[in-house]
């Protein structure tokens with residue numbers, strides 16, 4: 001599944017780019033076959049007659065507008081128009097990807113020996129209609145953590161050119177922390193102040209390529225205007241000190257990763 005280059009990839013360069021700019025290209029991480037197998041698995045999970053146990057589904061809105069999403073719905077039957085699937089770790093095939101040997105080495109270097117999973121998400125943009133994801137940060141009150149998470153890896157399972165809705169980032173935006181205590185979507189006034197539309201950078205990707213994305217880096221993705229699906233997986237890792245601080249329900253226990261010898 002992993003590209004052979006990952007065995008020797010120098011992480012120091014990626015780590016310093018990541019620290020300075022809030023993102024870093026890792027290049028090809030999955031082979032074409034590995035990426036295609038995960039894309040096929042994503043298709044099977046969405047097209048199955050029943051939801052996969054433990055996986056959380058969110059369908060695209062009928063209008064293809066973020067504002068029209070029905071957040072409460074979950075599984076709505078077989079469809080290639082799910083917008084995202086969370087808790088991918090519940091699926092053995094995605095679980096093996098999450099705990100691959102390269103991510104073990106990467107996270108050990110950037111987070112330390114004990115690494116936990118906050119979330120693993122499939123981002124699916126169906127051909128011609130898959131919706132845009134607005135500018136946001138991946139942290140804030142809703143995440144409920146006692147310290148800021150920072151390490152995410154985004155991996156393209158299909159080619160993701162600009163027209164298909166590739167990642168776009170605002171370089172350096174991670175340094176100012178959260179735009180609002182709630183986190184999540186960036187308010188328009190903050191976007192205007194940073195002139196985000198003009199200063200952002202598009203990160204087109206080939207199938208199998210990955211990027212590091214700091215949780216506080218402002219990022220978004222566009223609508224898919226191509227005849228092909230655009231699927232990607234983002235994984236948010238935590239270090240061993242991070243705790244869930246919610247009080248109204250039992251605090252979340254995050255699964256620890258990389259306890260077994262890693263598959264390659």
Ligand SMILES: O=C(O)CCC(=O)C(=O)O
Nearest residue numbers: 123133138154221232234
């Ligand atoms: O790939 C996408 O469409 C969205 C990715 C994203 O926003 C995230 O990982 O937080």
